[in-house]
Amino acid sequence: MTLKLDKVNRGPHLSTLVASSISREIAQGRLKPGDQLPTEQALATTFGVSRNVVREAIARLRSEGRIWSQQGRGAFVTDANNPTVLTIDYEALQRADSFRSLFELRGILEVQAAALAARRRSDADLAAMGEALAGMRAAPYGSVAWLRSDLEFHRSVAAATRNTYMGQFLVFVSERVRESILAAGNQQKSDDMARITLGEHERILAAIRASDAEAAQMAMRDHLAGAALRVGLHESDAVAEPAPVPEAASPVRHSRLRKAIRKQAAG
Amino acid sequence: MTLKLDKVNRGPHLSTLVASSISREIAQGRLKPGDQLPTEQALATTFGVSRNVVREAIARLRSEGRIWSQQGRGAFVTDANNPTVLTIDYEALQRADSFRSLFELRGILEVQAAALAARRRSDADLAAMGEALAGMRAAPYGSVAWLRSDLEFHRSVAAATRNTYMGQFLVFVSERVRESILAAGNQQKSDDMARITLGEHERILAAIRASDAEAAQMAMRDHLAGAALRVGLHESDAVAEPAPVPEAASPVRHSRLRKAIRKQAAG
DNA sequence: TAAATCAGGGTTGTATGATAACACGACAAG
DNA sequence: CTTGTCGTGTTATCATACAACCCTGATTTA
Numbered sequence: 001m002t003l004k005l006d007k008v009n010r011g012p013h014l015s016t017l018v019a020s021s022i023s024r025e026i027a028q029g030r031l032k033p034g035d036q037l038p039t040e041q042a043l044a045t046t047f048g049v050s051r052n053v054v055r056e057a058i059a060r061l062r063s064e065g066r067i068w069s070q071q072g073r074g075a076f077v078t079d080a081n082n083p084t085v086l087t088i089d090y091e092a093l094q095r096a097d098s099f100r101s102l103f104e105l106r107g108i109l110e111v112q113a114a115a116l117a118a119r120r121r122s123d124a125d126l127a128a129m130g131e132a133l134a135g136m137r138a139a140p141y142g143s144v145a146w147l148r149s150d151l152e153f154h155r156s157v158a159a160a161t162r163n164t165y166m167g168q169f170l171v172f173v174s175e176r177v178r179e180s181i182l183a184a185g186n187q188q189k190s191d192d193m194a195r196i197t198l199g200e201h202e203r204i205l206a207a208i209r210a211s212d213a214e215a216a217q218m219a220m221r222d223h224l225a226g227a228a229l230r231v232g233l234h235e236s237d238a239v240a241e242p243a244p245v246p247e248a249a250s251p252v253r254h255s256r257l258r259k260a261i262r263k264q265a266a267g
Numbered sequence: 268m269t270l271k272l273d274k275v276n277r278g279p280h281l282s283t284l285v286a287s288s289i290s291r292e293i294a295q296g297r298l299k300p301g302d303q304l305p306t307e308q309a310l311a312t313t314f315g316v317s318r319n320v321v322r323e324a325i326a327r328l329r330s331e332g333r334i335w336s337q338q339g340r341g342a343f344v345t346d347a348n349n350p351t352v353l354t355i356d357y358e359a360l361q362r363a364d365s366f367r368s369l370f371e372l373r374g375i376l377e378v379q380a381a382a383l384a385a386r387r388r389s390d391a392d393l394a395a396m397g398e399a400l401a402g403m404r405a406a407p408y409g410s411v412a413w414l415r416s417d418l419e420f421h422r423s424v425a426a427a428t429r430n431t432y433m434g435q436f437l438v439f440v441s442e443r444v445r446e447s448i449l450a451a452g453n454q455q456k457s458d459d460m461a462r463i464t465l466g467e468h469e470r471i472l473a474a475i476r477a478s479d480a481e482a483a484q485m486a487m488r489d490h491l492a493g494a495a496l497r498v499g500l501h502e503s504d505a506v507a508e509p510a511p512v513p514e515a516a517s518p519v520r521h522s523r524l525r526k527a528i529r530k531q532a533a534g
Numbered sequence: 535t536a537a538a539t540c541a542g543g544g545t546t547g548t549a550t551g552a553t554a555a556c557a558c559g560a561c562a563a564g
Numbered sequence: 565c566t567t568g569t570c571g572t573g574t575t576a577t578c579a580t581a582c583a584a585c586c587c588t589g590a591t592t593t594a
Contacts, residue, residue, distance in 0.1 A: 013576075015326055039545060050578045052319065055547085059282055059323040060330045061426070071546045072585030085331065086353040086439045088432070101430040112375045161370040165355070172353045306574060317549045322576085338575045339556030457550075539592065547584070555576070564567075 014049050015056035022048070026077055027065060037067065037075040045247035086172075093180045102180075103233060106173045106222045109267065110154065111171060114204060114220035115213040117160035125160035129153055129205050136201065151178070153201055160208065181231050193230060200226055281316050286358050287316070293333060293344055304334065305341040328525035353439075360447045367500060369447075371439045374491045377421065380437060381471060381487035382480040384427035384465065392427035396420055396472050402470065408461035418445070421470055427475070448498050460497060467493055 012020075022043075025031045038045070040058070049198045058075055058203030065084035069075035093099055118123070131236040154174060158167035198224035207215035289310075292298040304310070307325070311318040326341055328334045331352055336342035358366045384392070402416030422440060425434035467490035474482035 013326075015576095019330075035445045041545085052322075052577065052579085055319075056323055056326040059280075060326055060547095062328065063283075063286075063327045068548070070586080072587080074543080074545060079577095084354065086435065098431060101432045104430055105432045106435065108375065108379045112379070163360075163371055164365060165368045168353065169372065173432075216271075280549095281560065308574085319550085336575070337557080339558080339573080341557095341574060535594105537592100537594075539590105541588105541590085543588090545584100545586080545587105545593090547582100548582105549582080550580085552580105553576100553578075555584100557574080559590100560569100560571085562567100562569085 013056075013113060014053045015060065018043070018047055018054055018057035019060045023066060031077050033077050033079040035077045037077070039074065040260065041152040062145045077093050091254065093176060094183070099177075099180055100233060102173060102177055103228065106170070106177055107221070108174060108226060109170050110157075110165065111217050113158050113161050113163075113166055114208065114216040116163065116166070116218040117157045118208045118211050120162045121160040121208050121211070125156060126205070126209055128156035128159070129208070132156055132202055133198070133205060136198060141191065141197070147178070150197075150201075157204070157208070197223075197230075269497050278412060280323075281320045282327065285310070285314055285316065285321055285324035286327045287359075289328060290333060290356060291359075298344050300344050302343070305342065319523045335454040355443050358445060366444075369440060369444055370495060372499060373437070373444055374488070376433065376437050376440060377424075377491060378484050378487045380425050380428050380430075381475065381483040383430065383433070384424045385475045386479040387429045388475050388478070390471055391443040393472070393476055395423035395426070396475070398474060399423055400465070400468055403465060408458065408464070413446070413461075417464075417468075421483055424471070424475070440450045463493060464490075464497075 002211045007027065021030070022037070030188075031037065038046070040051050041055045047054065058067065058069065062075075063068060063084065065078060067075050067077055088102070093102065132149050132153035132155075135152065136146055138148060139145035140141075155167065155171060159172045161167070200219065202218040204216060204223060207213075207219050289298070289304070290374050298304070304325075305313070307318050307321045311320045314321065327338065328337060329342075331354060332345060334342050334344055355369070360369065399416050399420035399422075402419065403413055405411035406416060417439065418438075422434065422438060425437045428434070467486065470486040471483060471490060474480075477505065
């Protein structure tokens, strides 16, 4: 048997600890928006570390948008909640309303992406989509290869929009959705589903190939509606079928750690 | 291969530039997942900065999950190309095509948000929008107060969608757009603009108040087209065409599904 | 009197050198 | 072949110094 040691016993860097500590101060309101942080030297002495470590911590918080600093003046807590990075809490996604929100957002992006792709796609884009579709045909429904090809199809649609951020955002959102679905583990598989899903993709590709933006939108919308059904969401208020909801044995990846950190922050 | 540090020395910190540069290497595939980065000393010399700056940049990339480092070994590109955070490169936004992409993405989100808001807005939402509009009326065009009220208006529209992530994403994207516009500083102001912009907002609010999703879409689309003109974008395809919004339901009140998922999460 | 200028201290940004902690391979001893 | 030791390279941290910049207040000037 193989030992399963904790992958990262790597003690957190001092800068991480300092950053967490400052972050906690902000979260708990002891440092209010607009407040000026102590000077780097002061922080260094109070934490018992070098000013260098403090600077790395501040650099991190600054990159997260929590604080901003100006040479010659000091560092301040950001007034508006204006993060420069966008994160999605894994745990929050376990709640149905959050999941629905994200799914809806994904739908908006995908549908518009399909329309843009229909207008701007190149032959290379079409080839990439076709290849991804072939990959889906070759793989069993729901397998890792199938999922990868599915993702690849949507990624190539996003790429065909010629909009860098569209691809970035879409991949980001889709990944979160996919993770959440995998964690729920209530996907039911059947050969019918494979056929139906493939058909949906083919219609999308056909519309994009024909440069028919409206048709591409519709096809993508249908596809997402179908996908929603397949994962147990329904567009109407009613839940379609009580999803078989058992065992989610190993889904939570970092939740324990996150919980621990949050507890620390709360204390 | 020193990059043009001298040119952009002012503004963002050196560590930001270094982080952007490394980040770009990863994004463009010159640094593949699993690859080891050059040593800090090597990076410092190639970039022409101190090792300290390189360390701050690496600390930032590490906090973003792009790379991982271990004492005594080196820094490596994270295997999974599945970032848990979404960031927008500051440098890239200075390029016109990137800016246009982001503006387009913002348009897609805003237009669809307007439609959703028209369907789901509450009286409180309407009040918030009206208040923001009043703030714009009271402030001189382009002033800080005006910009804040403008942002507040769009924020309250996003809030009215009842979609948490819609608000998060929209605020995130809008902030990046706004920053970029401020950095460019090529905004020309006039009283006419104030009147026109106010009128655009009023039409949006009226449509949302009337629960007319299509009109809200159109109004928002007009507004964004006008905004594009005002900041010097004249490509008409910078704003996506309005699209039929999927029949979407209120994201709340799915007790069965929610219960099921909660059960899963608990197990 | 009022405005402009300038000097000084305080703070962040960057550079530089040094030391400790750690990983890894080479190499000799058993 | 295994084990222990050592040397080298890298990251993590420390310490110090200087540059760039902001702010304030005194001083000078109109």
